Amino acid sequence: MPIPVSALLGSQRRLVTAIVLFVVLDLSVLVINLWLAEQMAQDAVAINLAGRQRMLSQQTTKALLLASRATGPEEFEAASSEFEAAFGLLDQTLTAFAEGGETRGGDGTPATLQQVKGEAARSVAAARKLLNPLALLRADSRLRPSERLQRAATYMVRHNRDILALMNNLTTALERDSVRQATRLRAVQTGAFVLALANFLLIVFGMLRHFRQVEGDSQRWRELARHDPLTGLANRKGFTEAALAILARDQRENAGGAILMLDLDGFKPINDRYGHAMGDQILVKLADKLAATARATDVVARLGGDEFAILCPKLQGEDDLEQFCNRLLGAVAGIPSDDTPGCRLGSSIGIACYPRDGYALDHLLALADRAMYAAKNAGGHRWQVA
Numbered sequence: 001m002p003i004p005v006s007a008l009l010g011s012q013r014r015l016v017t018a019i020v021l022f023v024v025l026d027l028s029v030l031v032i033n034l035w036l037a038e039q040m041a042q043d044a045v046a047i048n049l050a051g052r053q054r055m056l057s058q059q060t061t062k063a064l065l066l067a068s069r070a071t072g073p074e075e076f077e078a079a080s081s082e083f084e085a086a087f088g089l090l091d092q093t094l095t096a097f098a099e100g101g102e103t104r105g106g107d108g109t110p111a112t113l114q115q116v117k118g119e120a121a122r123s124v125a126a127a128r129k130l131l132n133p134l135a136l137l138r139a140d141s142r143l144r145p146s147e148r149l150q151r152a153a154t155y156m157v158r159h160n161r162d163i164l165a166l167m168n169n170l171t172t173a174l175e176r177d178s179v180r181q182a183t184r185l186r187a188v189q190t191g192a193f194v195l196a197l198a199n200f201l202l203i204v205f206g207m208l209r210h211f212r213q214v215e216g217d218s219q220r221w222r223e224l225a226r227h228d229p230l231t232g233l234a235n236r237k238g239f240t241e242a243a244l245a246i247l248a249r250d251q252r253e254n255a256g257g258a259i260l261m262l263d264l265d266g267f268k269p270i271n272d273r274y275g276h277a278m279g280d281q282i283l284v285k286l287a288d289k290l291a292a293t294a295r296a297t298d299v300v301a302r303l304g305g306d307e308f309a310i311l312c313p314k315l316q317g318e319d320d321l322e323q324f325c326n327r328l329l330g331a332v333a334g335i336p337s338d339d340t341p342g343c344r345l346g347s348s349i350g351i352a353c354y355p356r357d358g359y360a361l362d363h364l365l366a367l368a369d370r371a372m373y374a375a376k377n378a379g380g381h382r383w384q385v386a
Contacts, residue, residue, distance in 0.1 A: 022203065025196035032189040036182065043178035045111055049093055050171040052106060053127075056090040057156075057163045060134075063087075064153035067146075080149060084138075091135060097124045097170070120173035127166040130159055228302040230280055231287030239301030243311050243361050246299070250313060251359040257313040258321065258353045259361075261368040262290075262328065264306040265346035265380035282335060282345070289331040309365070316353070325349050325383035333381070346381030348372050357386060 063086055067079035089104060093113075096103040100115035116124055137143075137152045156163075226238030234242060243259070250257060264286070271279040283306065290308060294300050299311040315324060332347040350372025352364040367386035375384035 019203070022196060022199050025192055025199060028192045029189060029196060032185060032192060036185045036189065039181060039185065040178070042114065043174065043181070045105070046097075046113055046116075047171060047174045047178065048106070049103065049111065049113065050097075050167065050174050053090060053093060053170065054164055054167040056086050056093070057160070057167060059086040060090060061153070061156040061160055064149055064156055067149040068153040076146070080145065083149065083152075087134065087138065091131065094124055094128050094131070097121075098128060116170075116174070116177075118173065118177065120170055120177060123166050123170040123173060127163060127170070130162060130166065228287075231284055231302050233287050233291065233308075234299060234301035236301065236303045239299060239303065239309055239311070240361065242299045246311060246313055247354065247359045247361055247364075250354070254355065255314060256316045256353065256355055257311070258315045258351050259364045259368050260310040260312065260325070260328075260383075261350045261365065261372040262308040262310065262332075263348050263372055263376065264332070265348055265376065266344055267306045270345075285335050286332060286345075289335060290328065293327050293331045309368075321351060321383075321385070325351070329381060329383070348376035348380045349383035350375055350386065351383060352386045 060083060063079050063083035067076055067083060070076035070079055093103045095101065096113040097116050098121070100113060102110050102112050105111040115121075134152055134155055137148050137155070140148060143151070226234060226241065228235045246257075249255075267279065267282070270282060283302070286308075287300070287302060290300050290310065294310055295312065295315075297313050298315075301309045301311075303309050310328075312324065315321065328349060329347055332345055335345050350368040350370065352367035352371065354364060357364055357367055371384040371386040375382045378384070
């Protein structure tokens with residue numbers, strides 16, 4: 001019979017909880033993967049733009065130097081335009097780093113930057129402070145354009161190394177922050193994965209443990225279904241299964257044996273006089289006596305009430321039958337004790353033999369039953385062969 005899955009974890013609620021937890025942890029790993037990928041993409045953009053800042057600072061300085069040395073209006077205008085574009089993008093990107101916001105990527109498309117913190121924020125703040133005079137010069141309308149660009153060129157040449165160092169520091173800080181962030185996310189990811197794996201293993205081992213427990217319980221119930229609860233002997237079902245297997249084997253081997261039906265004589269007066277509790281005690285003692293008297297290969301069973309059956313493989317010959325039955329009769333006669341004075345037990349035994357009477361279990365039992373009643377009608381406490 002298939003075992004319900006919910007039984008394997010003890011209860012349906014526990015099973016559902018374990019599965020939900022497994023799904024949640026699995027989804028958490030997936031979300032962290034997506035988060036990590038997104039964060040690394042953003043970090044890559046920020047690091048790339050930080051590296052571009054160095055190029056823009058150099059381009060700004062070069063444009064200013066070209067403007068200050070221009071020999072004609074067209075050359076001056078071109079250098080001035082290059083300066084405006086380079087410095088404007090440099091300033092816009094620094095502002096995006098400092099405050100968070102949009103700037104332009106290398107291909108001219110919008111790029112969104114997150115506000116930097118820690119060492120990167122300090123480098124950005126220092127760079128903005130260092131470039132602030134240049135921004136003021138750029139906006140000073142009191143000076144002629146050529147004079148503004150000349151002063152700006154002088155300023156940039158003087159502070160070129162400092163600006164490059166700050167941009168290098170920004171790039172390095174962003175790279176370090178990206179590595180730290182990725183390490184933290186991977187640690188969380190690993191923790192979630194370990195928890196998911198541990199939960200999965202708990203489900204698997206829990207199911208295995210409960211499966212073994214359920215199998216053990218099922219086995220015990222099957223054993224109980226084949227045994228008499230009072231005496232512990234095989235019941236009719238257990239006797240039938242064992243007898244069919246033995247008879248089939250003996251038929252293949254052309255072996256012989258006997259089936260004995262045993263019924264107590266004088267048991268009803270004990271039940272009537274001393275009660276069923278005393279009767280049950282006697283049945284238990286009788287079962288112990290029969291089991292002790294029977295051979296190791298024999299199958300002893302209580303079919304119901306005070307009726308017992310014994311299957312004796314390889315028990316053949318009148319002498320062997322007589323010795324065995326006399327031992328059984330002696331065992332039964334020795335059961336009454338001082339608790340049941342005046343009451344004596346006897347036993348009537350009917351025997352069917354195979355292969356003489358065939359190998360059909362029902363037929364053998366019917367013959368043994370008739371022989372048993374024949375022995376009882378003949379006065380009891382004797383045995384009779386069918």
